[in-house]
Amino acid sequence: MPILVNDRPVFVPDDARVSLLDLLRDRLELFGTKKGCNQGACGACTVLLDGERVLSCLTLAAQCEGRAVVTVEGLAADGALHPLQQAFIDHDGFQCGYCTPGQICSAIGMAAEAARGMPSVVTADLEATDILLDRDELRERMSGNLCRCGAHNGIIDAIGEVFRGPESAGGAPR
Amino acid sequence: MNPVSYVRAADAGAAVAMGAAAGTRYLGGGTNLVDLMRENVEAPSSLVDVCGLSAAIEDTPEGGLLIGGAARNSALAGHPAVRARFPLLSRAILAGASGQIRNMATVGGNILQRTRCTYFYDDAARCNKRAPGAGCDAIDGFNRIHAILGASSACVATHPSDMCVALAALDAEVMLSGPEGERRLPFEAVHRLPDGQPDRDTTLLPGELITAVRLPPLAAARRSAYRKVRDRASYAFALVSLAAAVELDAAGRLAEVRLALGGVAHKPWRARAAEAVLRGQVPDEIRLKEAAAAELAQASPLRDNGFKLVMVERLIVAVLSDLVAGNAGAAA
Ligand SMILES: Cc1cc2nc3c(=O)[nH]c(=O)nc-3n(C[C@H](O)[C@H](O)[C@H](O)COP(=O)(O)OP(=O)(O)OC[C@H]3O[C@@H](n4cnc5c(N)ncnc54)[C@H](O)[C@@H]3O)c2cc1C
Ligand code: FES
Ligand code: FES
Numbered sequence: 001m002p003i004l005v006n007d008r009p010v011f012v013p014d015d016a017r018v019s020l021l022d023l024l025r026d027r028l029e030l031f032g033t034k035k036g037c038n039q040g041a042c043g044a045c046t047v048l049l050d051g052e053r054v055l056s057c058l059t060l061a062a063q064c065e066g067r068a069v070v071t072v073e074g075l076a077a078d079g080a081l082h083p084l085q086q087a088f089i090d091h092d093g094f095q096c097g098y099c100t101p102g103q104i105c106s107a108i109g110m111a112a113e114a115a116r117g118m119p120s121v122v123t124a125d126l127e128a129t130d131i132l133l134d135r136d137e138l139r140e141r142m143s144g145n146l147c148r149c150g151a152h153n154g155i156i157d158a159i160g161e162v163f164r165g166p167e168s169a170g171g172a173p174r
Numbered sequence: 175m176n177p178v179s180y181v182r183a184a185d186a187g188a189a190v191a192m193g194a195a196a197g198t199r200y201l202g203g204g205t206n207l208v209d210l211m212r213e214n215v216e217a218p219s220s221l222v223d224v225c226g227l228s229a230a231i232e233d234t235p236e237g238g239l240l241i242g243g244a245a246r247n248s249a250l251a252g253h254p255a256v257r258a259r260f261p262l263l264s265r266a267i268l269a270g271a272s273g274q275i276r277n278m279a280t281v282g283g284n285i286l287q288r289t290r291c292t293y294f295y296d297d298a299a300r301c302n303k304r305a306p307g308a309g310c311d312a313i314d315g316f317n318r319i320h321a322i323l324g325a326s327s328a329c330v331a332t333h334p335s336d337m338c339v340a341l342a343a344l345d346a347e348v349m350l351s352g353p354e355g356e357r358r359l360p361f362e363a364v365h366r367l368p369d370g371q372p373d374r375d376t377t378l379l380p381g382e383l384i385t386a387v388r389l390p391p392l393a394a395a396r397r398s399a400y401r402k403v404r405d406r407a408s409y410a411f412a413l414v415s416l417a418a419a420v421e422l423d424a425a426g427r428l429a430e431v432r433l434a435l436g437g438v439a440h441k442p443w444r445a446r447a448a449e450a451v452l453r454g455q456v457p458d459e460i461r462l463k464e465a466a467a468a469e470l471a472q473a474s475p476l477r478d479n480g481f482k483l484v485m486v487e488r489l490i491v492a493v494l495s496d497l498v499a500g501n502a503g504a505a506a
Contacts, residue, residue: 016180016221019208039209040275052277058205059278062180063223110273118252121268121408126257143408144272 001066005030006074012065020064021045021056024071032072032101036146043145046102046109047071053109072101075108084108087158095149103145103155110141111163133164175211179220183227186351186385192222194353194381200224202244202283205275210288214297215304225280228386231255237391243282243349243384247337248273250281260389262398262417266340269402272409282384285338285348285364288375289331289440290411291320302328303372318478319413322470322486324439329372330476332437333365334411339436340400342444343417346389352382361387365441372440394421394430401493402436403485412437414482416489420457420497428452433490435469438482445469448490457494466490 002009005028013023021038024030024047036044038057045057048070056069075082084104087093094100114137117129122140131137138156147155180201183189193200197219201207210216228242231253239255250256251267267276293299293311300309312320312330320330338361346361364376378384398419404410415436423429431452433445448465455461466487473483 016178017175017211038212040205043272043274046274053274054278055205055274058203058208058275060180060201060204060208060221063201063204063225065182106274109277113248113252113273116252118248119257119264119268121265126261126264127254140408141273144274 003061003064003066004068006070007068013061016060016062018061019057020047020049020059020061020069023061024056024069030071030073033105034098034101036098036102041146042099042102043106044099044102046106046145048105048109051109051112053106070105072104075104082108084158084162087162088155091154091158091161092151093154093158094147094151099145099147099149099151103142103147106142106145107159107163110138111159114141114163133160135160175214176217176219178211178218180223181220182223182225186227186383189222189224189227190351190353190381190383192220193383195220198222198381200282200383202280203246203275203278204283205271205279206283206287210295213295215288215295224282224383227383229280234388239389241281241387241389243280243386245281246277247271247279247281247284248276250337251276258396260340260344260392260395260398262343262395262400262419263337263340263389265400266336266402266415266417269400269412269415270336281337281387284335285341285384285387286376286378287335290334291331292316294331303331303368303375306371306373313476316478317476319411319437320476320479321439322473322475322479322482323435323443324367324441324472325474326368326370326372328370329368329440331368331372331440333375333439333441334437335442336400336402336412336415336436338365338442339415339434340417341387341389342442343398343419343432343434344389344392344395345432346387348384349386349388350378350382351385352379354379356385358388361442362444368440375440392419392430392432394419394432397421397497398432399493399497401489403489414438414485414489416486416493418490418493418497420494422498426456426498427454428457429454431457431494433465433469435486435489438473438486445490447471452494457498459491459495462491462494463487 034044036042199218229244402415419432421430448469451465
């Protein structure tokens with residue numbers, strides 16, 4: 001069975017050592033997904049696997065057989081940016097842009113987790129099913145994505161605008 | 175990385191039939207094993223993917239939970255029964271790693287993850303855990319993150335898991351299936367102290383598979399917390415952590431108390447000496463400090479990690495005071 005990458009069937013490489021990240025970049029030439037640390041520590045390689053955010057550097061391509069992968073290249077529909085991509089531009093959610101694809105894929109997975117009531121370690125009431133994605137929640141939930149340029153405030157503003165409405169943006173020191 | 179073969183196990187029987195062969199390792203989310211293969215610390219020749227085995231989280235007739243070994247860390251932390259009845263377990267898992275890693279990591283893999291000792295990771299350093307008999311560069315090296323309890327002259331590494339600290343406090347049981355058949359182990363008997371054989375993290379036999387974890391019912395778990403002290407607010411391993419659960423009687427005495435520490439030893443450290451001081455007592459500050467002192471009586475700090483003793487005492491005082499006052503702490 002193939003792997004579906006952005007809706008396109010792709011064969012699983014013969015060499016079981018090939019990570020999903022190397023499959024995407026080296027063999028499929030999908031350069032959006034970035035290799036920051038190759039050891040799970042930075043989040044630059046984040047993609048969506050069956051809708052869940054995962055690190056493609058620590059996922060073997062073989063583990064994805066029969067599953068669906070969405071990378072940053074798969075987000076824009078018919079050339080129109082995903083609303084979160086536009087929000088990153090509007091809020092200066094990047095400087096060099098290296099962490100950005102991972103930030104965006106991670107945020108999309110994060111928002112789906114929150115929507116189904118997944119708590120975080122800063123959620124006061126563990127049993128609450130309505131999660132309010134305030135800045136503290138967003139900072140904690142996005143802590144697996146580092147930004148060397150320090151664009152975190154813009155990143156949180158952009159994510160807050162798309163997933164919590166415009167009133168959430170701003171308010172933090174720049 | 176050495177060449178490796180990969181196969182998905184259809185069920186536990188098939189996994190165990192393959193897992194007994196030399197050089198074979200079970201693969202969960204891969205978040206630890208793939209990393210260590212890349213660092214040349216682990217070099218299996220075949221991987222048996224066990225992510226397709228039971229990931230169910232079910233009530234047991236006694237009122238506890240049975241958790242499949244392939245359950246993802248995020249699924250366990252987010253499960254309504256865990257959030258309601260075992261909040262310290264939810265909080266411990268949520269305090270660990272990142273959202274992405276918790277989505278990948280399995281319960282079995284979390285239990286069997288290896289130490290984050292920097293000398294273990296660096297294959298140019300001497301490490302008895304990685305290469306038995308080589309020596310230990312941590313004992314006289316930079317050992318701020320290392321053990322203060324139960325270490326040996328061969329190894330001062332700590333077990334890095336947050337989830338396991340909660341499981342130790344909860345008296346969990348681990349269900350195993352291996353070439354010799356099935357057995358269950360009390361959680362505290364899974365991980366071992368290093369003594370002269372630090373290459374062995376656990377008491378599991380070669381080829382044994384973790385099929386499930388069983389949580390017995392525990393009323394005290396409803397009043398429980400997990401607090402983690404680390405170098406940054408998120409996405410960092412614990413320097414020291416504490417899982418605690420309490421039940422008070424009408425006079426404010428501790429009818430039940432469960433305490434386990436992370437970041438202090440080669441295994442998740444059930445703090446039985448501290449529990450013994452506290453059981454049946456009113457947990458005021460003096461008594462709490464006495465409990466911490468009892469637990470730390472055998473502690474032997476290294477050059478850089480004496481601060482962990484202070485942290486253990488402060489954690490015990492702060493977390494138990496909060497729990498008794500009714501503030502089940504969200505603070506991690
Ligand atoms: C950057 C980073 C930060 C992290 N921070 C934290 C943290 O703060 N707190 C924390 O607790 N953890 C942390 N972790 C560790 C993480 O929790 C573990 O890597 C994860 O839980 C391992 O689970 P896995 O399923 O991916 O295991 P794998 O990597 O697949 O396997 C780990 C080991 O378990 C064995 N194994 C797997 N499943 C079974 C089974 N069913 N039966 C028998 N053997 C099995 C494998 O053979 C291997 O030896 C971090 C990891 C990274 C990369
Ligand atoms: S490249 Fe995957 S986490 Fe850094
Ligand atoms: S924009 Fe440069 S690393 Fe984030």
